[in-house]
Amino acid sequence: METVSSGDTLTASAYPPLALRFSGRGSEYFGIWIVNLLLTILTLGIYSAWAKVRRIRYFYRHTELANSSFDFHGSPIRILIGRLVALAMLLVYNYTVRVRSPWILLVLLVFAVVLPWLLRNSFRFRLYNTSWRNTRFHFRGSVGGAYRVFLLNGFLTLITLYLLAPFTHQRFKAYQHNNSWFGRARFSFHASAGRFYLIYLILLAAIVGFGVVIGLGGLGSTFTALGQVQRSGGHVDPRAMIRSLLLVYGALLLFGIVIGPLFHALITNLIWSNTRLENHRIECRISPWMLMWIGASNFVLVVLTVGLFTPWAAVRMTKYQAECIRLLPTSDLQEFVAAEPERVGAVGEEAASAFDFDIAL
Amino acid sequence: MVSATYFDGRSTRVHDVELSVVGQDLVVAGTGIDLRVPIAQVRIDERLGRAARRLRLPDGTCCEVRDLEALDGLLSSTAHRDGWVDRMQRHWRSVLLALVAFGVVAVGMYKWGLPWAAAVGARRLPPVFASIISTQALKTLDGGLLRKSRIAIARQRSLVAKFDGLQIPENGTPHSLLLFRASPQLGANAFTLPDGTIVLLDDLTTSIGDDSHILAVLAHELGHAHEHHGLQLLLRSSAVGAFLTFYLGDISQLLAAAPAALIQARYSQEFEQQADDYAAALLNKHGLSPGLLADDLSRLSKLRPDASGGGYLESHPPTDRRIRHLRELARTDAFRRHS
Numbered sequence: 001m002e003t004v005s006s007g008d009t010l011t012a013s014a015y016p017p018l019a020l021r022f023s024g025r026g027s028e029y030f031g032i033w034i035v036n037l038l039l040t041i042l043t044l045g046i047y048s049a050w051a052k053v054r055r056i057r058y059f060y061r062h063t064e065l066a067n068s069s070f071d072f073h074g075s076p077i078r079i080l081i082g083r084l085v086a087l088a089m090l091l092v093y094n095y096t097v098r099v100r101s102p103w104i105l106l107v108l109l110v111f112a113v114v115l116p117w118l119l120r121n122s123f124r125f126r127l128y129n130t131s132w133r134n135t136r137f138h139f140r141g142s143v144g145g146a147y148r149v150f151l152l153n154g155f156l157t158l159i160t161l162y163l164l165a166p167f168t169h170q171r172f173k174a175y176q177h178n179n180s181w182f183g184r185a186r187f188s189f190h191a192s193a194g195r196f197y198l199i200y201l202i203l204l205a206a207i208v209g210f211g212v213v214i215g216l217g218g219l220g221s222t223f224t225a226l227g228q229v230q231r232s233g234g235h236v237d238p239r240a241m242i243r244s245l246l247l248v249y250g251a252l253l254l255f256g257i258v259i260g261p262l263f264h265a266l267i268t269n270l271i272w273s274n275t276r277l278e279n280h281r282i283e284c285r286i287s288p289w290m291l292m293w294i295g296a297s298n299f300v301l302v303v304l305t306v307g308l309f310t311p312w313a314a315v316r317m318t319k320y321q322a323e324c325i326r327l328l329p330t331s332d333l334q335e336f337v338a339a340e341p342e343r344v345g346a347v348g349e350e351a352a353s354a355f356d357f358d359i360a361l
Numbered sequence: 362m363v364s365a366t367y368f369d370g371r372s373t374r375v376h377d378v379e380l381s382v383v384g385q386d387l388v389v390a391g392t393g394i395d396l397r398v399p400i401a402q403v404r405i406d407e408r409l410g411r412a413a414r415r416l417r418l419p420d421g422t423c424c425e426v427r428d429l430e431a432l433d434g435l436l437s438s439t440a441h442r443d444g445w446v447d448r449m450q451r452h453w454r455s456v457l458l459a460l461v462a463f464g465v466v467a468v469g470m471y472k473w474g475l476p477w478a479a480a481v482g483a484r485r486l487p488p489v490f491a492s493i494i495s496t497q498a499l500k501t502l503d504g505g506l507l508r509k510s511r512i513a514i515a516r517q518r519s520l521v522a523k524f525d526g527l528q529i530p531e532n533g534t535p536h537s538l539l540l541f542r543a544s545p546q547l548g549a550n551a552f553t554l555p556d557g558t559i560v561l562l563d564d565l566t567t568s569i570g571d572d573s574h575i576l577a578v579l580a581h582e583l584g585h586a587h588e589h590h591g592l593q594l595l596l597r598s599s600a601v602g603a604f605l606t607f608y609l610g611d612i613s614q615l616l617a618a619a620p621a622a623l624i625q626a627r628y629s630q631e632f633e634q635q636a637d638d639y640a641a642a643l644l645n646k647h648g649l650s651p652g653l654l655a656d657d658l659s660r661l662s663k664l665r666p667d668a669s670g671g672g673y674l675e676s677h678p679p680t681d682r683r684i685r686h687l688r689e690l691a692r693t694d695a696f697r698r699h700s
Contacts, residue, residue, distance in 0.1 A: 028410035031450040031459075037608065038463040039446070041470065048607065054409070054446075061412035068366070068375075068425065069413055133375070134368035134423050183373070307608055336373040 015329045017283070022322040024062035026312030032058055033311040049080035063322055065132065066333055073136075074129040082122070116150035117143055127180060135338045141179035149175045166196035169267075177275050183338045191274035199266045206259050257299065261291035272325060281328040286321055294320055363431040365416075365424040367394060380416070380424060382435055387416065389424060396422075400439045407447040471601070479596040483589035488556065491592055495554035502560075503542075510541035510563055517541050520561075523572060524579050527647060537586045539579070541566070549664050553582045555591030568664060569657055577644060577653035584639030590632045637683055641690045652691035655684045 036051035053076045060070040089111070096107045120141055127137040153168040170193040177189035265288040272284035298313035367376040367389060378391035387403050389396040396418065404417040414432060416424045426432045449455045510517070524539045536557075543563040544550070550562045559582045561575075569575055585591065641651035662680045 023412075024410060028451075031453075031456040032409065034456055034459045034463060035446060035450040038459045038466070040607070041463065041466050041604075045607075054450075058409045058412070061409055068373075071415065133373040134370045134421075135373050310608075334372070334374045338371050 015331060017326045017328050018066050018333075019326045020322045021064045022059075022062055022319040023064065024058060024315045024319065026315045029058055029311040029315050033314075046080065049076040049083065052076070052079055059318055060130070063318075065327060068133045071131045072129055073131060074125065078125070082125075112151060116146035119150060120146040123176060132182070133336075135183045135336060138181040138183075138339065139176075139179055140181060141175055145175050145179070166200040167193045169200075170196040173271055177271075181339070182277055183336045185278045185336055188276050189271075189274060190276065191270050195270055195274075196267075199263070199270060202266065203259070203263045206262060210255060210259060253299075257296045258292060261295050262288045265291045268321075277327075279330050280333075283326045283328060284324055285326075286324045290320060363426060363428060363435050365389075365426045367391060367424050368422065370421045370423070378424060380426070380432075380435060382438055385439060387418075389418075400441060405436070405441055407444055408451060410451075467604075475597055475600055476593075479593040479600070480589075482596050483592035486592060491556040491589075494595070495556040495558055495591075498554060499540075499558070499560075506546055507542040507544050507560075510543050512541050512563055512566055520566075520572065520575065523576060524559075527576055527580060527643065528583065529643070529646065537583060549661060551578050551582055553585040553591060555589070555595065557586035559583070559586065564664075565661075569660060573649055574653050574657050576649065577640065577651075577657050580640035580643045581636045581654055583643065584636030585632065587639055588632070588635055590636070594632070633683065634686075637687060638690075641687060650691045651687045655687035655691065658684050658687070 032054055036047070036054060039047040040051050053072065053074055056072045056074070060072045063070050092107060093111065096104045120139075120143060123141065124139040127139040130137045149168075149172050153164070153171050157164045157168045170191065173191070174189045177187050180187040265286040269284045269286055272282050275282050294317055298309070298316060301309040302313055363380045365378050365380050367378040368374075369376070376391050376394060378389050378394055381388045381390070382400065383397070385400050386397050387400050389398075398418050402419045406414045406416075408414060408429065411429065413425045413427045414429065416426065418424070449459065521539050524537075528536060530536075537553075538558045540558060540560045541563070542560050547562055549564040549568050551559060551565055553559050559579060561579070565578065566575060569578065637654065640654050644651050644653060658680050
């Protein structure tokens with residue numbers, strides 16, 4: 001997808017490209033996955049925070065660059081707190097929206113003020129807790145920057161009926177990547193908004209073509225109406241229900257198997273191939289076709305095995321995507337310096353403050 | 362001696378070192394590096410697959426070891442023991458045991474734990490919750506599947522009066538409202554919203570027979586209202602949905618949605634039986650025969666041949682079985698009434 005000035009400059013370079021290597025195996029991950037599931041169900045979900053840490057660690061520690069693996073240092077307790085806060089916010093939001101309470105404006109206002117700040121803190125949590133060669137990553141985006149990206153650009157996107165969505169996506173990635181650090185080395189982002197628009201146009205064309213073929217609109221509304229009755233405890237002829245369910249499901253499935261991976265591959269390639277760490281370039285070449293194939297075959301195998309194939313599927317997907325990423329180094333990667341100890345201490349303390357939790361549910 | 366890579370935490374420079382254990386101390390030795398730390402102060406990463414393990418020293422530096430067997434040998438002479446989760450997830454015997462245990466616990470929770478929790482939850486939830494959902498649902502339905510009823514107002518009034526007479530005040534159960542609607546798609550049908558409001562569709566009102574037959578259907582719906590079936594179903598399917606998202610979420614949100622619908626259909630079978638039993642008792646109290654509901658069912662199964670028949674996907678238990686059960690109740694009740 002992305003054409004980094006490969007060829008002569010690279011072959012002339014003393015430092016060959018370094019691909020990420022992923023050495024995880026489905027059979028190993030199965031043990032971790034099933035023990036995670038068992039303990040989570042036995043603790044009615046509380047263990048899921050610990051399960052998440054084990055899962056992330058398994059994937060990070062099996063991902064290697066230049067013979068050194070990544071590591072994750074997040075604390076399960078903080079993740080648990082993050083989940084509880086997210087759950088509480090979700091409940092408050094759902095409640096006020098459903099009741100159409102006069103408080104809704106206040107709640108929305110509080111959300112608008114709090115969410116950008118929470119998202120920024122969640123980036124910080126994730127990066128600060130990621131390390132390579134005992135050196136941590138950092139996210140130093142300002143709160144003001146988060147408000148600009150999430151509130152201002154988000155608002156502009158809404159009032160322009162999503163015409164600005166690709167632009168907002170670009171601003172968001174620029175905020176995220178331009179403020180990321182590895183030790184004292186800074187990442188930078190170079191993809192223009194124009195290139196985001198190009199990919200969104202491809203997405204739009206694919207969706208329109210797809211929508212015309214399937215005629216999803218009419219089908220979708222019958223389905224929601226039927227679902228509504230069923231959920232309210234009414235009796236609907238179950239066969240009609242299942243027929244429309246299968247149709248909608250089939251349409252969604254095709255969508256998820258074809259258009260999802262296409263967009264994901266194009267946008268991921270664009271984003272990572274235009275991200276640099278100081279003057280080390282990154283190159284990402286995920287093939288949409290491979291992604292579709294892995295996604296579709298994973299889907300079939302997971303269904304056939306009643307879910308038991310899940311760990312193999314997750315490993316396959318991660319391995320393929322990770323190994324599509326290469327670093328084009330301009331050094332032997334030995335010179336990265338960790339942020340100053342006192343600086344780390346300060347960041348560490350901040351990171352440990354009660355609000356620096358992981359918000360991903 | 363175990364070879365390792367040492368990182369001082371100040372830069373990404375790679376230092377090759379050798380690890381050894383002397384007494385209860387870990388010794389790290391390499392060019393310009395000579396450290397000796399009590400093993401109790403070293404944080405040793407758990408084993409995860411074949412990933413390199415890190416030994417974290419108290420000063421923030423760390424050693425990465427790739428040769429896991431050699432490291433185990435080195436640690437075996439120390440007081441270090443792997444954690445139980447760590448051991449559990451890497452021995453095939455305990456993994457197999459975890460798989461079986463997970464299956465047993467999941468099935469047990471689905472069969473007993475969840476129905477129990479949903480029943481308790483549905484009773485305990487503040488009534489405002491059910492009324493919010495019901496208002497919302499009715500609004501959506503009125504905008505889509507439902508039309509205005511064509512039943513004359515006078516007839517509606519008389520049915521409402523009879524319906525109100527049917528209801529017996531019970532602790533905790535709100536008085537149910539009766540609404541009239543029409544729906545070409547849903548045909549001869551009636552349903553209950555989570556707050557107990559019952560919606561009676563025109564096709565059923567006109568085709569089911571006399572008022573006592575309509576009352577029998579309403580008694581069945583009152584059973585759903587009394588047992589909070591709508592809320593129970595909602596709670597059960599949310600829990601099943603959350604679980605499936607967790608179980609399959611690694612792979613596909615979409616995949617997690619499908620089984621939820623099938624599971625829901627299975628669950629509601631027992632609710633129909635409960636509502637039938639409730640209706641039979643209620644009709645009996647009012648001197649009406651449960652046989653009325655049996656008549657209704659057989660008429661409905663003729664009106665909607667598509668909806669009868671058995672099978673896993675059926676939201677109602679095989680109609681024949683329900684009819685037989687109700688006729689049996691009618692016989693014993695009649696016997697009781699006469700003796």
